Amino acid sequence: MLSSPFRFCPYCGHELVWKQPNGDHRPRQVCRACDRILYRNPKPCAGAFIVRDGRLLLLRRSIEPYAGWWDLPGGFMEIDETPEETVLREVREETGLEVRLTGLLGFYLDSYGPEYVTLNIYFLAEPVAGEPRPLSEASEVRWFAPDELPQNVAFPSHSRRALADWAGQIQRL
Ligand SMILES: [Zn+2]
Incomplete structure (x- = not known):
């Protein structure tokens, strides 16, 4: 059973208990x-x-978590956004760039x-307009070749795999 940090019902404020609902497959x-x-x-x-x-744009985070580490532009989806709208908004907010989406790397x-x-x-x-500059939540932006990607990339438990997948795709081209 997964642990949970939540103790109280978000609807009515009473205590939560663990149990397996009728017909469900887990508690x-x-x-x-x-x-x-x-x-x-x-x-x-x-x-x-x-x-x-052939070079990848990374930005250096100026906020926690992972302040000072390199990061990919992006962020949490808002409740009324599509993933495409989220990524275009986040890239604009963090780098000032307008980009065109050309494909999907993965999940x-x-x-x-x-x-x-x-x-x-x-x-x-790929960029369509503008020159990237560090805006909200970033102190620096830089282009990296696949063989010079930094080690200190934020959220390493998934970003290292994603960066390796990207570098592998580039090398197959
Ligand atoms: Zn309740």
Whole structure:
């Protein structure tokens, strides 16, 4: 059984207890008072592998977690966004770039603190306008060739796999 940091019902504030709902395949936290079930799912995030002349754009985080580490532009999806809208918005907010999405790299699970599992959706993209500059949440932006990617990349338990997949695709071209 997965542990959970949540103790109280988000609807009515009463205590949650673990039990297996009728017909379900696993135990879940259920409210003692209102019987609602606390379903927990990964939180979707969308990010971009922006490539120009074979080099990948990374930005250096200026905020925690992983302040000072390199990161891919991207972030959590808002409730009313598509993944494509999220990634275009995040790239614009973090780098000032307008990009065109050219493909999909893949889907990568990770954890984000004790509360969340993230489902990271990575698009391939190329710049269409602007020169990247560090805006919100970044102190520096830089283009990296596949063989000079930095070691200190934020959220390494999924980003290292995603970077290796990207570098592998580039080398097969
Ligand atoms: Zn409740």
